[in-house]
Amino acid sequence: MHFKQLLILALLFSMPVSAAYKWTMPDGSVIFSDQPPHPDAEKITLTPTQTFSAPPITTKASDKKADTEAKPAPTYSSLRITQPANDESIFDNTGNITVVFSSEPPLLSREGHQISVKLDGTVVATTTAAQLLLPNVDRGSHTLRVSIVDKEGAELITSDESIFHLHRTSILHPKPGAPN
Numbered sequence: 001m002h003f004k005q006l007l008i009l010a011l012l013f014s015m016p017v018s019a020a021y022k023w024t025m026p027d028g029s030v031i032f033s034d035q036p037p038h039p040d041a042e043k044i045t046l047t048p049t050q051t052f053s054a055p056p057i058t059t060k061a062s063d064k065k066a067d068t069e070a071k072p073a074p075t076y077s078s079l080r081i082t083q084p085a086n087d088e089s090i091f092d093n094t095g096n097i098t099v100v101f102s103s104e105p106p107l108l109s110r111e112g113h114q115i116s117v118k119l120d121g122t123v124v125a126t127t128t129a130a131q132l133l134l135p136n137v138d139r140g141s142h143t144l145r146v147s148i149v150d151k152e153g154a155e156l157i158t159s160d161e162s163i164f165h166l167h168r169t170s171i172l173h174p175k176p177g178a179p180n
Contacts, residue, residue, distance in 0.1 A: 008032060020044040076148055076157040079103045083131075084144070084164040091167045095138065100131040101146050101159065112151030119144055139168040 021033050021041040033041070083100035084090060090097065099117060107113055109128035117125045117132055120142055125132055126149070142165075147158040 005030065077104045079146060079148055079157045079159045081144060081146055081159050081162045084162065086160075086162045087164070089165045089167060091169075093168050095136045095166060095168060097134040097137050097164070097166065098131060099134060099144065099146070102130065103148060103157070107148065113148055113156070116147045116149050116155075117144070118146070137166055139166050141165045 020043075021035070022030060022044050023041040024030050032044075079101065080103075081099065081101050083098060101115060107115065107128060107130075114126045114128055115132075116123055117127070117134070119134060119137070124134060141163060144162045144164060145159055148156045150156055
């Protein structure tokens with residue numbers, strides 16, 4: 001075949017055509033057409049051309065918005081009370097208890113997360129700091145538990161319970177070893 005005939009064939013097969021016809025001229029040249037101008041034309045069945053749809057294009061602003069909407073809530077793997085230690089005895093006449101806690105990953109306060117501190121089952125404080133001072137706690141044994149809560153107040157993770165024993169001296173119970 002000549003280059004011209006190959007070019008015509010390529011063009012014919014690349015164009016969307018519902019029907020094609022082929023016939024041979026008296027000089028031996030082969031003609032292709034989408035309409036049968038010659039009575040000897042043979043109809044050629046063409047397979048439908050393959051088409052592809054391009055993926056949707058997103059703008060950078062919508063990408064950022066989609067990232068923030070699709071981002072799952074961070075998962076905390078651990079939350080623990082490091083001070084006071086479980087079953088620790090604390091001697092403090094003012095009743096001030098320093099509570100220190102840690103989490104993995106660290107608290108995400110920029111997302112509205114806070115630490116909720118429960119003393120004897122009652123929420124006594126919320127904070128975004130890694131430690132907190134509980135003032136004027138009564139003498140005796142107490143339970144302490146901390147939770148990370150989101151901005152709606154839903155608990156994301158809760159620590160194990162820690163028990164501490166606060167000793168405060170009194171006239172009836174002076175500090176052991178003190179002179180009477």
